[in-house]
Amino acid sequence: MSFSTGATGGGADRAIEVEGLVKQFKKGPLAVDGIDLHVDSGEIYGFLGPNGAGKSTTVLMLTTLLPLTGGRATVGGFDVASQGGLVREQIGAALQEAALDPHLTAREHMRLQTALHGVPKAERMARGDELIERVGLAEAAERRVGGYSGGMRRRLDLALALVHRPSILFLDEPTTGLDPQSRSSLWEEVERLASDEGMTVFLTTQYLEEADRLADRVGIIDRGSIVAEGTPQQLKSEIGEPAVEATPADPADRARLVEVMCRFSEGGTQLDAEGEAVSVRLAPGHNGLQGVLRELDAAGVELADLQLHQPTLDDVFLDKTGRKLEGAGEGPEAEQATGEREAVPA
Amino acid sequence: MNRVHYQQVYEVARRSFLRSLRQPATMFPSLIFPLFLLAVNTAGLNATTNIPGFPTDSYLTFALAVPFIQGGIFALLNSGTDLATDIETGFLNRLALTPLGGPSLLAGTLGGAMALGLVQSAVYISVGFAAGATFEAGLAGIPVLILLALSISFSLGCIGTYVALRVGNGEAMQSLFPVFFVFLFFSSMALPRDLIEQGWFRTIADLNPVSYLIEGVRSLYIVGFDAEALGAAFGICALLATIFLTAASFSLRTRLVRT
Numbered sequence: 001m002s003f004s005t006g007a008t009g010g011g012a013d014r015a016i017e018v019e020g021l022v023k024q025f026k027k028g029p030l031a032v033d034g035i036d037l038h039v040d041s042g043e044i045y046g047f048l049g050p051n052g053a054g055k056s057t058t059v060l061m062l063t064t065l066l067p068l069t070g071g072r073a074t075v076g077g078f079d080v081a082s083q084g085g086l087v088r089e090q091i092g093a094a095l096q097e098a099a100l101d102p103h104l105t106a107r108e109h110m111r112l113q114t115a116l117h118g119v120p121k122a123e124r125m126a127r128g129d130e131l132i133e134r135v136g137l138a139e140a141a142e143r144r145v146g147g148y149s150g151g152m153r154r155r156l157d158l159a160l161a162l163v164h165r166p167s168i169l170f171l172d173e174p175t176t177g178l179d180p181q182s183r184s185s186l187w188e189e190v191e192r193l194a195s196d197e198g199m200t201v202f203l204t205t206q207y208l209e210e211a212d213r214l215a216d217r218v219g220i221i222d223r224g225s226i227v228a229e230g231t232p233q234q235l236k237s238e239i240g241e242p243a244v245e246a247t248p249a250d251p252a253d254r255a256r257l258v259e260v261m262c263r264f265s266e267g268g269t270q271l272d273a274e275g276e277a278v279s280v281r282l283a284p285g286h287n288g289l290q291g292v293l294r295e296l297d298a299a300g301v302e303l304a305d306l307q308l309h310q311p312t313l314d315d316v317f318l319d320k321t322g323r324k325l326e327g328a329g330e331g332p333e334a335e336q337a338t339g340e341r342e343a344v345p346a
Numbered sequence: 347m348n349r350v351h352y353q354q355v356y357e358v359a360r361r362s363f364l365r366s367l368r369q370p371a372t373m374f375p376s377l378i379f380p381l382f383l384l385a386v387n388t389a390g391l392n393a394t395t396n397i398p399g400f401p402t403d404s405y406l407t408f409a410l411a412v413p414f415i416q417g418g419i420f421a422l423l424n425s426g427t428d429l430a431t432d433i434e435t436g437f438l439n440r441l442a443l444t445p446l447g448g449p450s451l452l453a454g455t456l457g458g459a460m461a462l463g464l465v466q467s468a469v470y471i472s473v474g475f476a477a478g479a480t481f482e483a484g485l486a487g488i489p490v491l492i493l494l495a496l497s498i499s500f501s502l503g504c505i506g507t508y509v510a511l512r513v514g515n516g517e518a519m520q521s522l523f524p525v526f527f528v529f530l531f532f533s534s535m536a537l538p539r540d541l542i543e544q545g546w547f548r549t550i551a552d553l554n555p556v557s558y559l560i561e562g563v564r565s566l567y568i569v570g571f572d573a574e575a576l577g578a579a580f581g582i583c584a585l586l587a588t589i590f591l592t593a594a595s596f597s598l599r600t601r602l603v604r605t
Binding site: 063064065084085088089091093095096097099100101103104108111112113115116117118121144160 | 350353354356357358360361364365368369435436437439440441442443444445446604
């Protein structure tokens with residue numbers, strides 16, 4: 001059985017197209033401020049940003065669960081505002097919280113989900129069992145979900161999102177709170193879905209490593225706006241040269257260390273570094289680590305530590321926003337989204 | 347509704363019922379507490395049957411109607427709390443992403459409450475007969491009693507569903523437990539209304555719809571087929587269901603918002 005051909009119901013080459021998407025909460029900030037993006041069929045699109053950046057709000061709008069304040073979005077070729085039912089036929093979604101019933105088993109979840117999606121009765125059990133097997137929960141299929149680990153819950157959540165063979169999959173921070181092994185296992189499954197099944201994946205994350213590893217293209221969102229977009233390699237290459245971070249063996253040598261290091265940096269400026277360490281981004285045309293070492297040796301500065309950092313997506317975020325991605329969050333965006341749903345008039 | 351809709355309703359109801367069965371902390375009180383209260387009241391208030399005009403010489407038979415209402419209140423709280431928890435945990439979002447319609451969700455949720463009501467009714471009827479209660483309506487009255495019990499579960503379930511959709515919080519839902527029991531205590535649960543001497547209490551009992559639900563069930567045990575009492579009970583059920591199902595449908599449009 002295959003889950004998807006990657007084709008979209010509306011016949012679109014672009015699985016997702018967003019123009020000027022806006023979400024203004026009634027008693028809150030402008031959560032999404034006119035974003036434009038597109039995701040091609042079969043592509044994994046990483047939506048990277050800190051807490052409160054607007055990631056989950058965007059996902060809720062694209063999955064038809066939250067009305068748009070402005071702009072336009074099509075998913076699978078269908079308009080999310082006016083063709084919600086058709087959009088939902090195209091998509092699977094594992095939202096930020098793995099919303100499962102702790103009193104039901106994995107198999108019972110599958111039974112419910114397949115029935116609600118109108119999967120023919122004769123196929124339900126086979127479909128459910130296949131998906132349970134595929135996410136590695138066969139041995140736990142008859143156990144109640146209340147006893148599952150976070151990783152098992154996430155895997156079941158992913159399997160439930162696939163029961164109706166969606167062509168587009170939304171994953172909202174799928175690995176938040178997972179241990180490294182569970183995270184890695186989920187990454188492998190997402191990669192497999194995209195490569196083997198041709199599924200389009202829209203993945204939100206606040207983990208750089210996740211976006212870097214999984215995404216064909218990354219959109220970096222901050223305070224409701226997309227501040228950068230491209231392949232991870234493109235974005236990192238925009239940053240330019242690597243950074244060098246050195247820690248003096250004797251703190252008294254720090255001033256000399258700064259003086260030498262700044263000769264190699266762009267504009268003679270330092271980057272943020274912890275403790276006694278000094279960090280600079282190397283200017284184009286530098287002599288690499290060797291040049292730095294030679295100069296430090298000549299200046300008589302002994303080092304306790306020396307590291308070369310290739311540009312990361314965090315550097316991209318820092319470059320675009322002036323802040324580090326880690327700890328840049330502003331608040332519980334999801335709560336705002338929930339509050340908005342409560343406020344929607346009947 | 348087509349076959350898919352029926353299957354959706356069945357699966358939602360099945361989940362609701364399974365969930366109740368698998369929570370002993372909520373399931374057992376709904377069965378045991380009403381019977382415990384019945385035993386205590388029967389033992390303590392049996393002398394009440396000596397009051398002139400009391401409709402039966404068995405207080406057990408008189409009081410047996412009360413567990414049906416208490417069971418309904420427990421079912422209301424359980425199903426309401428489960429629905430509120432679904433809202434809190436985001437499970438409702440999962441349902442919203444499927445083709446499940448609002449009416450099917452409501453029907454399934456209430457179906458689960460009715461299934462629980464059926465189990466409770468079977469227990470109360472069995473215990474009543476085992477304890478020696480008389481049943482004037484005879485064999486033909488049993489299906490009527492079960493139908494009325496299911497109607498009570500359904501109508502009270504509508505209240506629970508509406509409140510759950512409004513508050514969207516399981517703890518808030520549970521905190522309503524005393525409110526519903528106040529309605530029960532200010533009714534004709536312990537005495538027939540015409541024997542209540544306190545004027546204000548009797549007025550409240552006259553205005554309290556719970557009195558008519560109790561009296562409908564009670565009539566089958568004590569009188570037989572009392573058209574007036576049964577009509578009032580079924581009528582109250584229909585009225586409550588209409589009001590709160592309509593209100594719940596509107597609330598669901600807010601909770602299950604989809605474009």
